[in-house]
Amino acid sequence: MAYIVKKTATLIITLFLVSVLAFLAFQIIPGDVVTSILGTEATPEREEALREELGLDKPPVQRYIKWAGGVLRGDLGVSYRYSKNMNEMMPVSELIGDKLPVTLLLALFAMILTILFAIPIGVLWAGTKNKFLDGALNVLTQTSMAIPAFFLGILVTYLFGIVLKMFTPGSYVSYKKDVGAFVSYMIFPAIAIAIPKIGMTARFLRNSTLTELRSDYVRTAKSKGCEDKTILFKHVLRNAMLPVVTFIGMIIAETVAGSIVVEQVFSLPGIGRLLISSISTRDFPVVEILIMYITMVVIVVYFIVDIIYRELDPRIRVE
Amino acid sequence: MGGIILLLSVVSIFWTPYSPTQMSAALRFKPPSFAHIFGTDNFGRDIFSRVMKAIGTSFLISLFVVLISAVAGILIGAVTGYFGGVIDAVVMRVVDAINGFPSILLALVIISILGKARANVVLALGIAFTPSFVRIVRGEFIRLRDSDYIVRARLMGARKRRILFLHILPNIFSTFWVSVMIGFNNAILAESGLSYLGIGVQAPDATLGSMLSDAQGYLSSAPWYALAPGLTIVWMVLSAAMLSEGLSRKKKNI
DSSP: OOOHHHHHHHHHHHHHHHHHHHHHHSOOSSHHHHHHHHHHHHHHHHHHHHHHHTTTTOHHHHHHHHHHHHHHHHHOOOEEEEEEEOOEEEEEEHOOOHTTTHHHHHHHHHHHHHHHHHHHHHHHHHHHHOHHHHHHHHHHHHHHHHHHHHHHHHHIIIIIIIIIISSSSSSOTTTTTOHHHHHHHHHHHHHHHHHHHHHHHHHHHHHHHHHHTTHHHHHHHHHTTTHHHHHIIIIIIHHHHHHHHHHHHHHHHHHHHHHHHHHTTOOOOHHHHHHHHHHHTTOOHHHHEEEHHHHHHHHHHHHHHHHHHHOOHHHHHHH | OOHHHHHHHHHHHHSSSOOTTTTOOOGGGGGSOOSSSBBBBSSOOOHHHHHHHHHHHHHHHHHHHHHHHHHHHHHHHHHHHHHHHHHHHHHHHHHHHTTTSEEEEEEEEHHHHHSSSSHHHHHHHHHHHHHHHHHHHHHHHHHHTTSSSHHHOOOOTOOOHHHIIIIIIHHHHHHHHHHHHHHHHHHHHHHHHHHHHOOOOOOSOOOOHHHHHGGGGGTTHHHHHHHHHHHHHHHHHHHHHHHHHHOOOOOOOO
8 A cells, every 4th residue: 555655656747757847848939939920010009918918928837837826726738739710729638538539449449468478479489389480570660660650550550451351441430420330440550659669568478578587486396297288377477577567568659659650540620630730830838738738648558567467576575 | 771761861861863852743643663762752753752851850860869768768767776775766657658648649749849840859759768778778787786696796896987988888789789789669659650740740741650641641642641651660660570589689699
């Protein structure tokens, strides 16, 4: 229990630091936001009014407190670029609202695929004595790790979309409209993200299994007359899976990053595309919030992985 | 394999079969043939020439990225690992925080602050990749700082700079090279990712990533357009990966 409290405290401190950094980083940028919104033709009075409306006339610390306070209360600020109508600026929360679930679901699908395929492949690979299978898996996983996510996305589009006609590229359906159509479209970008991760995880699991197979308790089990299969599944895998849990936690961060790129390939309306376009148009309130969201997801995942790890391995809990 | 990449990128500085930016309406979307071995693109440009140029660009950027992050990694890692203490604790917290962050995202943020330009891409990726080098170098320095020969060098009155860079540094190179190659790999992938997203090197300069993003629109009519730059990236990464595997194997034999 004390462990969880301590971990939670670290979690909150890290989030606070990230929020300060995310906010301050965009304060040192050259160029005036007000001029870039209104253009250079605007009157000084108009500029002054907008500056006050956006709170840009106050010092950074005061602005941070106001911003952070707003974020905690669910007020995420307004976008510099998008507007609701002529007089009202678009709140960031409305802009992000239905885009966040798309990205998170995509990452989740990719993660499920990774675990579903990587673990059996890794175990099969570690257990095989077939030289050909060993070599083939080596080449396959190595190649899968060399293909960038967006090229993989293009290949998936070409193979499944254009040659096999299993889906129409660009025909995304919102999950609010039709869950079935949503899932059957999302499966393809998820495949594109998952393939390199499957390669990586399978390699990792194989190596950690082979390391475990060389340890003393395996020899003991063998000399007692245990069958190879029993040793692999009952004794070795339990230990070999431990580092894999940490490893999977690490690649979740990469999966989230991968979704940002792959969203672009499959034109999914997720936060990745919003982030890219906001960076291009220098819409910093949106960028700040998106960075906060993504970091939060990553940190929380690490937090959960740490706790699962402790539950799985009693050796850590003792100390 | 890696040799061909290197050769192509060096040759591309002096010579490409066609001009990489020469457009021609008559030559739009010609499939691969003897005249244009990778075919032509939507503006009638020769894809092979563009790929050659792009390899050079991508290669140079990745080289500088690795150079920046490796040097920064050595300096920071050596000092924190050897001396430990408060600086070490603070630096490691920062390194951990950055490490948890997807590197392409960090690069995106830095570029959005600095603006899009080739030098900023290098700087952004250089910063994003530094923590992983710091971690490796620091680990090695901690491992070696209390070994017998270092203790003796210290007893003989060697200066700290001498111990750090003449006694310890040469001994970590075999480990370090492997991570340099892995870093090079990731740099190629990250650079092409950024230019695919339109945030890396800007048009009209050819990069593998931006060619892929152009090609995507013509996937059904001209699939060869996407295949050429895509497979080139895979090839570059694979040859770097093989090199690093060879290096680590050589290291084990010693």
